[in-house]
Amino acid sequence: MSELLDARGRTRRTLILTGAAAMAGWAGRAPALAMRDVSGADPFTLGVASGDPHADGVVLWTRLAPQPLAADGFGGMPARRVQVRWTLATDEACTKVARTGDVSADPAAAHSVHVEVRGLTPGREYFYRFEAMGHRSRIGRTRTAPGLGGGAAAAGPARFGVVSCARYESGYFTAYGHLAAERPDLVLHLGDYVYEYAGTPKSVRPFEAPETTTLAGYRDRYALYRTDPDLQTLHATAPFAVVWDDHEVDNNWAGEVPEDGQTREQFLARRAVAFQAYYEMMPLRGVARPAGSSARLYRQIAWGDLASICMLDTRQFRDDQPCGDGNKPACEARLDQARQMLGPVQEGWLRERAARSRAIWDVLGQQVFFGELVRPLPDGRDALPMDSWNGYVAARGRVLDMYTARPHNLVVLTGDVHRHFAGTLHAGGGPADAPVVGTEFVATSVTSAGDGSDDGAAVQALLGRNPNLRFSADRRGYLLADITPSTWTTHFRTVPWVTRAAAPVQTRASFVVEAGRPGLNRLS
Numbered sequence: 237m238s239e240l241l242d243a244r245g246r247t248r249r250t251l252i253l254t255g256a257a258a259m260a261g262w263a264g265r266a267p268a269l270a271m272r273d274v275s276g277a278d279p280f281t282l283g284v285a286s287g288d289p290h291a292d293g294v295v296l297w298t299r300l301a302p303q304p305l306a307a308d309g310f311g312g313m314p315a316r317r318v319q320v321r322w323t324l325a326t327d328e329a330c331t332k333v334a335r336t337g338d339v340s341a342d343p344a345a346a347h348s349v350h351v352e353v354r355g356l357t358p359g360r361e362y363f364y365r366f367e368a369m370g371h372r373s374r375i376g377r378t379r380t381a382p383g384l385g386g387g388a389a390a391a392g393p394a395r396f397g398v399v400s401c402a403r404y405e406s407g408y409f410t411a412y413g414h415l416a417a418e419r420p421d422l423v424l425h426l427g428d429y430v431y432e433y434a435g436t437p438k439s440v441r442p443f444e445a446p447e448t449t450t451l452a453g454y455r456d457r458y459a460l461y462r463t464d465p466d467l468q469t470l471h472a473t474a475p476f477a478v479v480w481d482d483h484e485v486d487n488n489w490a491g492e493v494p495e496d497g498q499t500r501e502q503f504l505a506r507r508a509v510a511f512q513a514y515y516e517m518m519p520l521r522g523v524a525r526p527a528g529s530s531a532r533l534y535r536q537i538a539w540g541d542l543a544s545i546c547m548l549d550t551r552q553f554r555d556d557q558p559c560g561d562g563n564k565p566a567c568e569a570r571l572d573q574a575r576q577m578l579g580p581v582q583e584g585w586l587r588e589r590a591a592r593s594r595a596i597w598d599v600l601g602q603q604v605f606f607g608e609l610v611r612p613l614p615d616g617r618d619a620l621p622m623d624s625w626n627g628y629v630a631a632r633g634r635v636l637d638m639y640t641a642r643p644h645n646l647v648v649l650t651g652d653v654h655r656h657f658a659g660t661l662h663a664g665g666g667p668a669d670a671p672v673v674g675t676e677f678v679a680t681s682v683t684s685a686g687d688g689s690d691d692g693a694a695v696q697a698l699l700g701r702n703p704n705l706r707f708s709a710d711r712r713g714y715l716l717a718d719i720t721p722s723t724w725t726t727h728f729r730t731v732p733w734v735t736r737a738a739a740p741v742q743t744r745a746s747f748v749v750e751a752g753r754p755g756l757n758r759l760s
């Protein structure tokens with residue numbers, strides 16, 4: 237028993253019971269992963285996670301927080317370092333140990349732990365857990381990426397899940413639970429992992445908190461989300477590759493420009509604490525650790541010869557939205573050649589990655605709608621979403637040019653708009669009758685915007701106005717991508733409701749892209 241167990245009272249007991257109830261839920265979903273000795277103030281209330289797999293290693297993550305929602309953001313931990321043991325094994329019971337070690341959980345990082353394990357076997361499954369303060373965490377499953385160099389014949393299949401936009405108060409994270417049951421090899425989380433808004437009392441899952449602006453506020457928001465059993469199960473089932481969108485900091489922020497009401501200095505201070513809390517809570521490598529209000533989140537994940545995944549940051553380095561932001565009629569500014577979405581450094585990095593890529597599939601994991609999207613206004617005029625790449629037309633053309641100088645199989649994965657979409661991308665960012673040079677799959681939200689609807693007329697009106705788009709659905713869910721050297725198949729998975737628990741999942745449509753033949757082929 238640690239000293240912490242002796243020093244606290246009733247509140248801790250309540251939390252233990254909450255944790256036990258959550259365990260009962262996990263046990264029903266993933267019995268092989270649920271293993272824990274609960275005998276006191278469990279510091280593993282936020283679960284475990286892994287991320288950013290390389291061929292020879294992966295990041296293992298946890299954060300010690302016996303009182304995860306403590307108002308000071310420290311999770312009920314003492315203001316001292318605590319030793320954490322980690323174990324990586326080759327079997328589900330975590331007994332055939334491949335690597336183990338000790339790491340110090342530091343109060344300056346809210347007792348979060350990021351272990352970058354190296355020297356592992358490419359393309360294989362591993363299991364891991366942590367021990368601290370007399371407790372063991374649950375066991376998580378992860379995997380390394382396949383190695384490079386075997387060519388197409390050696391590039392095995394892969395299954396990726398794609399998610400974005402999970403607003404806690406809007407509904408249940410049922411979609412995360414269903415995705416866990418599909419046992420993906422990798423989950424791409426494309427942003428809006430949390431929402432910064434103040435809690436609203438009349439929501440599906442109400443909570444009391446102001447809008448997040450402080451380090452404690454952001455830490456507690458992540459902790460609230462991470463106590464969700466479906467999200468914990470998904471993290472314990474597959475490694476994540478994460479990037480933020482806007483709500484991890486402030487709605488529709490752009491570079492150094494906040495949504496409203498803050499000076500540049502105030503906003504950069506807010507951005508710094510938001511970035512810090514994000515890094516603390518995500519299974520990221522040390523290179524992503526923020527320095528003040530700056531962080532390098534963009535990076536490449538090589539999935540053997542099968543896929544090169546470039547995770548992009550479309551928030552930190554962009555120019556402010558043109559034409560007044562929102563859905564607005566086109567104005568000249570959106571066509572300005574100098575306008576930046578990625579910023580010159582990230583754009584140069586991506587150009588170099590694209591030029592060097594020999595992967596079968598070139599994947600961009602990013603936040604905002606990439607292809608053309610026209611949204612007719614009630615007055616009959618056409619509007620474009622200026623927060624998306626439609627407000628950064630020259631930057632979009634430059635990215636597409638990177639992937640058309642020689643043939644690539646370009647797949648852009650997107651979040652943000654709270655609807656599923658499948659669309660084609662056209663040479664130079666041109667219209668739908670220009671040659672197809674890539675495909676965009678947009679993942680709907682996990683909960684944001686609530687249950688949604690099956691209003692076919694609304695969907696048809698949108699598709700009719702956008703000939704580059706082939707499919708849309710206004711339900712919550714995720715993408716499931718089954719990838720082979722010859723085909724990329726995206727299944728659009730949806731749940732019929734999120735305002736109640738336990739929704740079933742269905743496939744609304746599946747599309748196949750054939751390697752070497754850009755374009756969408758509908759399966760179902």
Ligand SMILES: [Fe+2]
Pocket residue numbers: 401402428483652653684
């Ligand atoms: Fe969102």
